[in-house]
Amino acid sequence: MGGFLLSLFVVAFFAFMLAPIVVVVVISFTSAGYAAFPIPGWSLRWFYRIWEYPPFVDAMITSVQVAVLATVLSCVLAIPAALYLTRARSGWADGVTTFLLSPLSVPMIVIGFSSLFFLTWIGIGISFTALVITHTVACLPYVLRTVTAVHRAVPPAYEEAAAILGAGRWATFREVTLPLIRPGIAAGALFSFLTSFDNLPISFFFGSAQTNTLPVVMLSYIENQFDPSIAALSTLQLLLAVICLLAADRIYGIEKMTVAA
Amino acid sequence: MARANASRFRFNPPGWFLLLPAVLFLIAFFVLPLVDDGLRSIRADDGSLTLARYVAILSDRFYLGVIVETVALSSAVTVICVLIGYPVAYHLVRRAGCWSALIVFLLIAPLLTSIIMRTFGWQVLFARRGLINTLLVQDLGLLEQPLRILNTPGLAIAALVHVLVPFMVLSIAAVLQGIDQRLEEGAQVLGASRWRTFVEITLPLSLDGIGTGAILVFMIANGSFVTLALLGGGFQTLPLFIFQQFNTTRDFGMASTMSTVLLVIAMACLYLQLRLVRRQGI
Structure with a gap:
């Protein structure tokens, strides 16, 4: 019963x-x-309608560009840090890990609001660059997490063996470490892409005709009109996310992702 | 080969150089903006330092009300997530068997949908002439008048629970998975009923999972903005207040003060989270 x-x-x-x-x-x-x-x-008329409505198409292009650049930048910054932090098991290394993950704990609206004033003050202001920078702050922790999780499972002996056999640091990284941590990088990059693509609370502070991302345009559209084109866009976005999830599952394993998320 | 490399890389930095790009980037574009935000909250219009805004927050019933309402709403959402999430996590770990993969997929799938999509869905379902009202009034004839559900606190809370409950289920399931089932079997062999076994063995052992999930849900709920902005419900929370002060009132000092308060609450949650994780020895 x-x-x-x-x-x-x-x-x-x-x-x-x-x-x-x-x-x-x-x-x-x-x-x-x-x-x-x-x-x-x-x-399928509402899917055609999306393509006929220029603000959606422009915003979609902006969103993809921002998400790709923020993901690449996150990888460039987070991968070296992850490689060092997995091997350094000291107290202060834990502190650094906590610091690098802390953007996940700060409400996005706080990050967006404070970044707007700060970036305007240093002359970056409302721009494409500002979007990439702020999105990277939000995405970097995801890459750090997945790469750290995968690299921790790689025995240090592999890298030591390469070093003993005379490989330099760069050669060891390129020939030994990189192929082994590739699943972690791929999963982190997918998470990062989806996080950026879906982000609204940061992006709307940096909204302008040139820098409106898809969620920002959808939000302003939904406030005025209530037609099915928003549903069609959402379905496309869901399809993209499901494809990313299935890809991440193939290369990384869904159970590990729930731990990482 | 080795020699060639050694001569090419004459500059041989210590390992922690690898941390520098990420650490410096976050100091420049994450820490400094937050510090700048904090400074703006204590700077008066003429440039002098003042705590007037914090005094105002603590003495003005409206401002204080915003903070109390934020914490109260997040707490309510957290409690509901525990009550709903625990049975689902228990089912997932103990009963689901071959269905567990499907359940995990169904839990993760909503995480991949945008907040706008879900909000749109709620609006369609609960509109005055939406599916639910049509069912209740026309098809079943249970009601004379359609219910007003949109823009009620109940729907806003349900939508927040919808966004956050998967985090709770996954947190609890992770801990339930680690409980030695022989402890439960032992209790039952010794004559404890199923219910008593659950209350005295399983539940106490899974408290850490509830704690982890509760902090996570509470933390995200405090900062959630889009759901409340679109579904209303009459709530006045810190994120909505920050947005209003920024967008409409344009009182940036007050917005900074409230965002610093929100940041402090978030940091307190992070501290609790770290202590809990350390204690679990993960």
């Missing part, structure tokens, strides 16, 4: 979890001119 009630509860739980998502996916295929569920018929 208890077991049956528990199963029933879990089923209800997932109905609650999936309801708003399924509804939006279905509405994105509606033939109607308004957002309502259930839908009167199926069509």
Whole structure:
């Protein structure tokens, strides 16, 4: 009896979890001119509508550019740090790890608000560069986490053997360490990309005609109009995320990701 | 080969040089903005230093109310997440068996959807002529008038729980997984009922998971902005206040003060989180 009630509860739980998502996916295929569920018929008109509405397309391009650059910058900064921190098991190294992960604990709106004033003060202001910098602050911890997790599982003996055999630091990194930690880098990069692509609380502080990211444009659109194009965009975004998740699962393992997330 | 390398790299930095790029970047673009924000909160309009805004926060019922409401809302959401998340985590670890992979996928999938998407979903479901109201009024005839659900505190809380409960389930499940099942079997062999076994063995052993999940959920709830901004509910929390002061009132000093308060709350949570993790020896 208890077991049956528990199963029933879990089923209800997932109905609650999936309801708003399924509804939006279905509405994105509606033939109607308004957002309502259930839908009167199926069509792809709202996906075409996205391409015909320039602000969406521009914002999508901006979002992809920012996400790619912030991810590359996060990797360049976080990978060397991760390599050092996994091998240094001293008290202050733990402190540095905590510091490098701390952007995850600070509310994004605080990061966005304070960065706007600071970056304006040092002359970067509302710009594409500012978006990349602030997104990197938010993305760097994800790369650090996954790379650290994978590198910790690599026995130090491999790197020591390469060094004994005469490889320099760079050669050891390129020939031995890099191939071994590649899954961690890939998973971290995917997380970082998705985090940046979905970010709203930082991006809206840096919004302008040239720097509006997709979530910012979607937010301002949803405040004025309530049509299914937002659903179509959300479905595309979900599709992108699912592809990334499946890719990360193939190269990294989904269980490790839940620990890392 | 080795010799060639050695001669090429005459400058041989110590290992901690690898930390410098990341550390310097975060000091420049993460720490300095936050410090600058803190300074703005104690700088008066004429440039002198003042604690007037903090005095105002502690003496003005409106400002104090914003802080209390933020913490109260996050606490309520955290408690609901524990109550809902625990049974799901228990089911996932102890009962699900071959279904567990699917459950983990279903837990992670919502994490990948944007907040805007979920909010849009809630708005469609609970609109005046939305699915739920149509069901209740027309199809089932349970109600005369459609319910007003949008912009109520209940829906805002439900939407926050929807965003945060997966973190709770995963935190609790991680700890439940590590509990030696022989302890539970032992209790049952010695005559304890299932319920008593759960209350006296499983629950106490999983408190660390509840703690980790609770701090995580509380921390994210404090900073959550988009859900409340779009679904309303009449809540006035720190992130909404910061946004209003920035966007409408344009009182940047007060916005900085409130964002510093939010930062201090977040840092307190981080401290608790670290202590809990250390104690677990992870």
